[in-house]
Amino acid sequence: MTGSLTIAGLGPGDAALVTPEVSAALDAATDVLGYTPYVARVPARDGLTLHPSDNRMELQRAGDALRLAAEGRSVVMVSSGDPGVFAMAAAVFEALEASPQWQNLSIRVLPGVTAMLAAAARAGAPART
Numbered sequence: 001m002t003g004s005l006t007i008a009g010l011g012p013g014d015a016a017l018v019t020p021e022v023s024a025a026l027d028a029a030t031d032v033l034g035y036t037p038y039v040a041r042v043p044a045r046d047g048l049t050l051h052p053s054d055n056r057m058e059l060q061r062a063g064d065a066l067r068l069a070a071e072g073r074s075v076v077m078v079s080s081g082d083p084g085v086f087a088m089a090a091a092v093f094e095a096l097e098a099s100p101q102w103q104n105l106s107i108r109v110l111p112g113v114t115a116m117l118a119a120a121a122r123a124g125a126p127a128r129t
Contacts, residue, residue, distance in 0.1 A: 003069035005105055007089045009082040009112015010041055017113045025076050025110060033065045034078035034088070042078065058088065062095035066102045081114040 006025045011017035026032065032042050036052035044050060053061050062077070069075045079088040089109045096102055 003072040005065055005069040005075045005107045007077045007083045007092055008110040010078050011113040012115035012118045022110050029076040030073045031068050031075045033061050038078045058091040062092040069105050070102050082112040
């Protein structure tokens with residue numbers, strides 16, 4: 001199979017907190033899937049198809065992403081924060097477990113900055129008195 005699926009975290013909302021690795025994956029993507037507000041954070045461009053969906057459709061979205069990747073597309077599944085924390089990575093691997101025909105797809109998970117980590121960085125270390 002020539003396609004790929006990347007599961008990527010967009011961070012807590014500020015574009016400056018999207019990692020360079022995630023930005024590169026989005027730049028190379030032919031398709032981006034995710035919950036509507038997260039997909040809306042990805043700028044439209046020629047050659048990119050955006051697939052927004054309802055938040056309660058994780059397994060269907062994961063299956064759609066796997067199918068598109070199996071068709072040879074470069075697919076990015078987006079979530080807020082980190083996809084391991086916010087479960088889109090788990091949904092993709094759950095769908096993959098139920099679909100052995102996609103077991104040989106290239107799949108990678110790219111971490112994202114969580115809101116907790118962003119807030120902790122902004123607050124800084126407490127001063128000792």
